[in-house]
Amino acid sequence: MSTTTPTAQQNPTYSEAFQSGVREEMKRNEHIFILGTDLVERGGHFAQVKGIAQEFGQDRVKDSPISEAAMVAAGLGSAMYGCHPIIDLNFIDFSLGAMDEIVNQAAKIRFMFNRPVPIVIRATSGVALGGAHHCNSLESLFAHTAGLSVAVPSRAYDVKGLIKTALRTPDPVVFLMHKKLSGVRGEIGDENTLIPFGSANVVKAGKDAAIITYGYTTVTAQKAAQTLAEQGIDVEIIDLRTLYPLDTDTINETVQRFGRVVVADEAPMFGSITAEIAATASEANFKYLKGPIVRIGGARAPLSANPQMSEAAIPSVAGIVDAVKKVMSY
Amino acid sequence: MSTTTPTAQQNPTYSEAFQSGVREEMKRNEHIFILGTDLVERGGHFAQVKGIAQEFGQDRVKDSPISEAAMVAAGLGSAMYGCHPIIDLNFIDFSLGAMDEIVNQAAKIRFMFNRPVPIVIRATSGVALGGAHHCNSLESLFAHTAGLSVAVPSRAYDVKGLIKTALRTPDPVVFLMHKKLSGVRGEIGDENTLIPFGSANVVKAGKDAAIITYGYTTVTAQKAAQTLAEQGIDVEIIDLRTLYPLDTDTINETVQRFGRVVVADEAPMFGSITAEIAATASEANFKYLKGPIVRIGGARAPLSANPQMSEAAIPSVAGIVDAVKKVMSY
C-alpha cells in the first residue's frame, strides 16, 4: 500500500503520462521498441505514443499490419532475443486474436525455458462507446493466467509510474488503460518515480467502510463517496492499480480494519477478478467480517452501442452507494 | 439439483457416451454436423466420434485443416444459417487460436442481432500428460463470457445427457471433456435422458461438510471422502456438471445445510471459477457459514510435462482431506 501524493511536475493527460514514461525508458534502454497499428503518424488511437516516432525514429516505433497474433509473436521472439518491446494492441478486444501468443507462449516461456520474456502488451480497455467488440473487460482472464501481470492504472501518475516499472522488469505485462480516462489530467512523477506492481493506492481515506476497486470504477467510487459523505458515511477507497500481483497486504489490512467491504469493477461480475478478491479476502479474514463482502460489477451481457444501455450495464454511483449502505447495515 | 441414479443401459466409456449422445441427436436433427481434425478415420484423438463418419457420411463429419479460427467461424456462420455444428477443437488449448470467434462473435450474436447461434465447441480439457500447451484449464474464462454456457461432465451418464441437451438448444455451448476420464466406463441414459444445464449432481450424500467441485476433481474428492470416512467425517460431494449456468439453488442449499464448504477444482486457483462460487455463495449465505468457505485449486504456474510435477500442481486427495478438516475445525 502506498499513500504517496504525486509530486507536482506538470499536468499531462493520462495518455501523455504514458508517453512520458515510455520516452524516459526508451532513452534509458535502447532495446525498447513499440509495435502497433498507426503509431508513427497518428501516435496511436489515443495519442498514447504521439511524437515518439518523430523523436526516436521508425526503427523504434513501427507501424504494423493488422496482425495481432504476429504482433505479439514479434514481441515475444524479440523479447526472448533481448529486446523489450511494447506491443500496442490498440483495444484489448483485439487481443482475442493473439491469445495463443499471449497465454500459451509469452506467459509460459520463462517457466518452461528459463528465459525472461520482457514484453509489455498495451491496450485500452473498459466500457465506453463502441459496443460489443470494443468494450470487453478481459482483465480477469489475464490475471488468471500464470506468468502474466496486469496493470490497470486509474490516473496519470500511476500510468507513468507503472509503465516505467514494467519497462524495467523482465516479465510479460498486460497494461490496460481505460478509454474514458485518456484525457484526464493529473500530476505525474519524475524520472525516478517507479510504482511497484502489487501496491494499491489509498485514493481516499475513510473510517466507516471500504471500497476496493480499480480503473474507471475508482472515479465512480469517488463520486459515490461524496454522496455517502453527505449522508454521514465516510468510505475509504482502495485503487488496486495492478490485478496481478494483487496487494493482498493492503486488502487484508483493509478488510480487517473495516469488516465492511465492497469490491467493485465494471467487468461482467460472474467470474470477474472481484470474485477472486472477495473469496480470498473472506477466507483469510473471516473473523473480522461484520457481514459478507459485497460485490458490484457489470451485467452478464455484451455491451451495447447505445450509451444509455451501456451505462446501465456497469456500476453506477447509486449502485455503489447502495452497496456501501448494505455493508453499513451489518 | 438431481440425484437420479443412471438407469442401466450399457457400460460405455466416457468417450463412447459422447458418441452415443451425438449419434442419437444426429439421427433426430439432420442439420447437426461435426467439424474438426482427424475425425473421419481416426474418430478424433479420444475416439469421441469413432464410427460416426462411417455411419453418417463425410458431409456430416468433416476433417478440417488445422485452422481453429476458421473452424469456429465455420460453425458460427453455419449456425446462424440454421445448422447445429459441433466444432471439435481436440484440446481446449487450441481454442486460444479461435478466441475472437468464440468470445467476440459466437457469444455475442444472439444479443446483438437477435439470432440464435446453436453451436457446440467440444474439446478435451484438464490436467493430464502433455505439458504446458495441452493442459490449460480455460473454463473460468468461458464461464465469465456472457453468451456462453460451459459443460464439464465427470462421468459417461452426464456426457451423454448434457451433449443431448446442448444439441437441442439454440445457444453456444463450450463442452469440456476431461482427458483423464476418457476411458472410464459408466452407465448412460436412454434416448430421452436429457440433463438440463445448471443442475448439479449429488455424487455422494454426506452429513458433516460439503465439497463443491466438477470434472476430474470429482474423482479426487470421492477418494478424499473415503479417507475422511475412515476418520469419521461424512462429506457430501456436489458435481456441478455445468459452470454456466451454475446450479445456485443447490449451491445455496448446500452452504445453508452444512455451513462448512470446500470448493475445489484443478484450474490455477487465482481467478478460477471456484472464486465466483465461493464469493457469491458467501455473500448470499453468510449467516449460515460456520467459517469461511475454503478453496483448493491448481498452482499458479504452467503445467509441466513431468508427471510428478504436474500432479503436484493440482489438488491431491490429501489436500482435499486437509481442506475438509479445516472446515470441520470451525
Added chain:
Amino acid sequence: MTTDKTWGKKILRDMLLIRNFEETADKLTLRGKVPGGMHNSSGQEAVAVGVMSALDPKDVIATTHRSHHHTIAKGMPVDIVMAELFTKATGCSGGRGASMHLADVENGHFGGNGIVGAGVGIAMGAAMGIKQMGHKKVAVGFVGDGGMNTGRTWEAVNMAVIYKLPFILIVDNNQYAVETFVERVTGGNDIAKRGAGFGLPSYTIDGQDVEEVHRYTKEARERALAGEGPSFINALTYRYYGHNVGEKGQYRTQEEIADWRSHRDPIDRFSAKLISEGALSQGEYEEMIASVAKEIEAAVDFAEKSPLPDVSTILDGVDSGLLGVRK
C-alpha cells in the same frame, strides 16, 4: 457494352442513396448524433452496389466496420440504418450495434463487425451452411485491404477452397487501413496473387466501375452455384473521407483525394455513361438526386423521432434460457 436502362437507373440511384446517406450521417456524427462515431464509405459505392446487384436478395453477406454501403445496397431501408446509427430502438439491431454492427440475419445480412477480418469467416461459415442444406445460394464476405494481413482471413479462404463452398470474398480495397497505406504493410503487394496462392480464381478489378464489379461478381456467383467453389475479388477503390469521422490525417495528399474524386468517381462515371448512352436525361438525373435527398431526409427524421431502447432490456437475449435453470 451499353447498359440496360432500367437496371442502370436502379444502380445509379442506389449509389446516390449511399453517397447521400454517408455525407448526411457524417455531418450528423460531427453533431454528436451517432454514438461511437462511424466510418464513411463515400467513394466506395460501386463495390457495394456492383456486388449486391449481382446477388440474389436471399444470398448472404457478412461485412466489416465500414458497412453502410454494403447494408444499403443489400436492401436495408435507410431509415432503419440511420436509426441504428442513432442507436435507437427502431434500428436494425435495436440500438445495440450502431454503425459497426448493422445486421438483418433473417434477410441474409450476417452483420458488420468490429473485428477486422471476422466477417470473412462468418460468410464462409454461412456458405458451409448453404452447402450443408443443399440450397442454391452464395455467401459473400467483405473485407478491407487491412484485413488481408489478418490470419483468420486466410484460414477462412483455405477452408472455402477445400470444401468448395459457394463463397465469394470481396476485398473492398480502399488502399488504406486507418492511416496505413496498403503497400507499406502488404508483403508482395499483390493481393490477388495471395488469393491465387490459396487456389481460388482471384482477380484485381476496377472497383470504381460498377459494371465491372457486377460482372465479376456475377461470374463468381455462377461458378459457386455450379459447384466450382469460391472466388476472390480484389476491388480497387478509394475512400474520400478519413478513416473515421473527424479524422484528418496527413498520410495522404489532398491531390490524391482530388484525383480520385474528379477522375474516378463511380457515380460520376456511371451517370455520365448512362447519359451518353441516352439511358438517362440530365433532368431525370437531377430528379433522382432530389428524390434520394428526400429519402435520406425522411430517414433522419425517422431516426430522430424514434425512441431510445429501453435500458431495462440490457440482459435480454444473451441466451435462450433453454439450456436449463437460469437464475
Added chain:
Amino acid sequence: MTTDKTWGKKILRDMLLIRNFEETADKLTLRGKVPGGMHNSSGQEAVAVGVMSALDPKDVIATTHRSHHHTIAKGMPVDIVMAELFTKATGCSGGRGASMHLADVENGHFGGNGIVGAGVGIAMGAAMGIKQMGHKKVAVGFVGDGGMNTGRTWEAVNMAVIYKLPFILIVDNNQYAVETFVERVTGGNDIAKRGAGFGLPSYTIDGQDVEEVHRYTKEARERALAGEGPSFINALTYRYYGHNVGEKGQYRTQEEIADWRSHRDPIDRFSAKLISEGALSQGEYEEMIASVAKEIEAAVDFAEKSPLPDVSTILDGVDSGLLGVRK
C-alpha cells in the same frame, strides 16, 4: 557436384544420430519411458541437417511438436535431449517440457512448441530482435505442412516480408498432419505459391536431398544477411512412423511408406553418394553407425540415471518477482 569429405561425414553422422535417436526413443516410449509420448521424425533427417549445416551456431531456430531432429542437428547433446524426453531434471527444460518442448534459448534454440504454427511467429520475432540489435544472424522457423493452414503462419510471414527481417521459413513437409493428407486440406495444393503470394522468394525442394536443403538454406541465409529479407522453403519429406508413437492409422498404404523408405531415404542416398565418390568406405560407414549407436546408448543411460525434477519447484520461475510485491 562432389561433396566435401569432412563435411559429408559430419552431415551423414548427424543424420544417423537422429535416426538412431528416434528409433531408440520410439521403443522407449512404447515402454512408457517418455511421459506424454513423442513424435518420431525418422525419414525427415535431411531437412533438419541440411538446414542446420547452412546456419551459424548462433543463428536462432524455433520449431514444432516434432523437433528432435531439429534439436539434435542444432547441436544439443543427445543425452540432454533424451533426458528431457524422460522429463528428468537434467533435460534441457528440466523435465518441464518433454518431447514437444525442447529448447536452449541461450544457444539459439527458441523451442519446440505444442501449438501448430507458433514457432514461426517466435522465429519471426527473433529475427526482428536480430534486426533491432543490428546483429548478423538469421532466425529460422520450422513448421509442418499442417501449419500451412494456420492463420498465424501467414501473419508472421507477411510481417517478415514487410520489415525485411532476416528470417527463413522451412516447411518440414512430410505430407501428413496427423492422418490428414496435405492435398485434402491445402487449397491450391502448392505451398510455395502461397509463399510467393506473400512476396518472398519461395521454393519447393527435395527434402530428402540433404545437399539441396543445405544449398537453398545457405542462399536464403545470404539474402537475409544482405538485407534482402526472408525466404520460404517448402521441403518435401516423409515420416516413416505414425504421427505419434503407437499410432497405426489406415490413412496411407504400406507401399507408400516402403517406397519412400527404399527409394528416397535421405541417409541411404547420401551415404551411397559419399561411398560412390570415395569420400567414405563401407568400413568407415559401419564404424560410424556403431559409434552413433554407442552415443545413443550412453544417452539412454544418462537419461535413465538422471534424477527426476524436485516437485517442490513447481512454482519456481513463473515470473521474476521483480515487478513488485509477491506473496
